[in-house]
Amino acid sequence: MAPNLRYISSDTAALIKFPFSGGQPRNGVEFGPDALVAAGLPEQLESLGWKVVQDDSIDWDEVNNVARNDVSIDTLKNPRSVSLASEKLAAAVEKHAKAGSLPVTLGGDHSLGIGSMIGVARAHPGAAVIWVDAHSDINTPNTTPSGNLHGCPVAFALGLDGAYMAPFKDWLPNPPVNSPNRLVYIGLRDVDEGERKILKDLNIKVFSMHHVDKYGIGKVVDMALDHINNNTNRRDRPIHLSFDVDAMDPTVAPSTGTPVRGGLTFREGHYICEALYETGALVAMDMVEVNPMLEPKCAEATIAVGCSLVRAGLGESLLC
Template sequence: MTAESEYAFFPEKKVTVIKAPFNGGQGKLGVEQAPEKLIENGLLDDIKEQGWRYEIEDPLMGDDWRAMRADASDVYGNCKRPHMVSEGAKKVYEASVRARENNTFPLTVGGDHAIGMATLLAFVKKYPDGGIIWVDAHADINTPTTTESGNLHGCPVAFAMGLDQEHWPADFDWIKQLGHFINPKQIAYIGLRDVDKGERKILRDLGITAFSMYHVDKYGINTVVQKAIKAINPSGKAPIHVSYDVDGIDPQYVAATGTPVRGGLSLREGLFIMEELAASHLLAGLDIVEVNPALGPTKTHTLDTVNTGLSISRCALGDTIL
């Protein structure tokens, strides 16, 4: 069942699907296959079924990402592939800005979560007072100084917030030049259960709203979602962007992902977040990242993960059970 005009910011119900088959933010191959896999399994039909029109953007097409990934000199201190990540993020940022200018709903399909810096920055360029919900097992707020792994998919929130700029690789100068960052008050996390030491300090020092799995257990998912919406959107009228790492959901449902952490959201809790945001009329964009079709221990596991990504998208676009 679809409800008409439920989306305050998209009365025309048009989606821009931004394909982001990007793998430079982490070490495992396969995550770049996700956009095609989701499309193969029905992403575009689902969008139509929910009553939206769509166009497709493929901003990473035409570049030799394989060669960029193979460039062993692309390191900066502990950070792996800063040049590649910067290039990928810049292209996704430009595509997201175009979608925002056209007032279409950007549905960005990763790829790894490094591209989150791009979608967040494009969102706040258009909506400086918008709210962001980051669903994830991880906080992804490491800086080039705190990252232990050196994987930049663990750092996108820090880049979008402009944290620790003095230690950024020069490749990211373009972000400094945009003249806008996200504000720590405009983001809330749901689903955290694997937070690095340096990240915990940043979350505390900046007073960032974060609901871990402890809070989901303690309050229940409905209360957590309501609290998160309130924290990032005190006016009750601001648009809300969701950056959804599928590893927020438990590996029992989402095994085909690069950094699974047990003890996660149930499938229903994970979908409820999107159902509730769609019902709020305020949803204004979605990223689905970290589906890695190469990592399912069996084909069934991989298909479960892909289908979870598709369910997240359907719920975001208005699908309800009844």
């Protein structure tokens, strides 16, 4: 069955491996991309009708050389290597999206959202981002309690207070190419105090696990799509799905760096991906924070969930 997405002019899914862990302190998440590929993700997508290419254009030697000498700027950890890796990812995502392919970024930690959000928005102006995560990742350099940049990517992509610091100021789009009114969260259940204020002040649409419990995942996805499409019946705004595996409950996906109890069930997570594919408006997907080194006895299950979520986002269904 050939892919059926209105903004994708080819049947190509470009897998962009992003083996980077500098946005957070735990080792192992850099092995997530290879684990997903080794589990057969390329072949699984080919079985859905996709032509799969793997992008190896990012110069990781250069990034790692910067990382070895990276020191904090104020509270921010590894800012130079995160900036460089994000800039390179933005270019790779933009290239594939402009070529009519569907970029699928495999992380790595969620600091990659800086690059993937910007790359998608450059190729698809006006694209919405649906961020599925236990965390909102919208701390600014001035609010982050930890200094870990995997908790800040949305703030940098939106150009919020402090984002245009060195070394990010040399390449972040100014004005930003992303907008708070085209951002929706699903699955939040662990939000920092400073982030709550940002979400409220910017009037960003949030569907926490409370809303999933109250309305059910089908209604939540419908409301998310209504919001990004200006509360019309149209479903035509391009969608970038950024999916952190810690959005899933730890009983489903335990091998991740910041698990939080009370997350999405297996079916809820897959429904989100399936429903967004069914709109025909998906233009990019991220799958991040799979860490095979954490809870190693459960790593295989977490990797399998990561693969199945990507398959669902790229068209797998019961009758596919």
